Amino acid sequence: MLALAGIGELVTNDPALDGGPLGVVRDAAVLVGGDGRVAWVGERRALPDGHADRLVDLGGRAVVPGFVDSHTHLVFAGDRTDEFAARMAGRRYEAGGIRVTVAATRAASDAQLEANARRLAREALASGTTTLEAKSGYGLTVDDEVRLLRISRTVTPETTYLGAHVVPDGTDPDAYVRLVCGEMLTACAPHARWIDVFCERGAFDADQSRAILAAGVRAGLGARIHANQLGSGPGIGVGVAADAASCDHCTHASDADIEALAGTRGRTVATLLPVADLSTRSPLPDARRMLDAGVTVALATNCNPGSSFTASVPLVIALAVGGMGMTCEEALWSATAGGAAALRRTDVGHLRVGASADLVVLDAPSHVHLAYRPGAPLVRAVVQQGRVVSGGLS
């Protein structure tokens, strides 16, 4: 077993340890079993003797659970630099930009798509993300959507079928919804855990979104939804009614939307994606209002080439604290345990005994530095299922 000791501040997300949601232990140690799971956590002085084959002293650094990024679009080709620059020069963002990436993705080889996805997955890992969701949605034909999900599966088991990202050019919307709910779903379901729909003006309306999620659930997939990103609308209500694990974006949530989310008691999480708002110069979601109403909030990157081209959860945490009214504690919880809730996972997002030994060693004495030192390279080492996968422990 591996023992990590000399941990100045250990965040476990186990409220039983200190009464708070983060379950902080000071001067802590963690034992990692040969099965890649947490075997023991507690104060260093209570570390049981004789179990560790190797003991690493982390010199007072903070350790937090690996980040759970529950919303990415990792598999794509091409680049939208020009679109971003034009938008920053004053042009408005609309959902249609997705079509540019669809054309580039269809034209790319499997090897190109795999290489790009692996590069971004490595980037995510190096910034502390140990659990990652990845969506299709840049293929929009039966074969291309299957291809994107197959490639997604090479980087994560948390794959999401997003055939309903946008209606492809020159296609009748109703006919496309029938395809998404029919032949495309049948072909994609074996490669996916989730189904998602972009419920937004310019993409899919409430009736279409309801039909798509219902078809996915009948095929054995869990529901999630892109909702209320660009304006107010029915997305959150559709997601809650479909028992979605998560309503994502929620930038334009009404009081009734927030009440509906709170009423699920954490069953449907609000996943906030502030880099998408930053990169489209939109207002950041009002996390404070949601938290005060009792909504369970997750934070994720939405890594995609159009509106949020980053895999950095530390950046998202800094934005959430600086611009969305979250405390440092809430933001870290939302980027770990919140992400796990948005994927309905109980084995990740915390460091209780039995959890997957996914953790991040920070070059800092406290998790607070994630927001306090935005942009600083604080991730010293990343451990996933008990193995050091990025950086080094000593």
Ligand SMILES: [Zn+2]
């Ligand atoms: Zn998205």
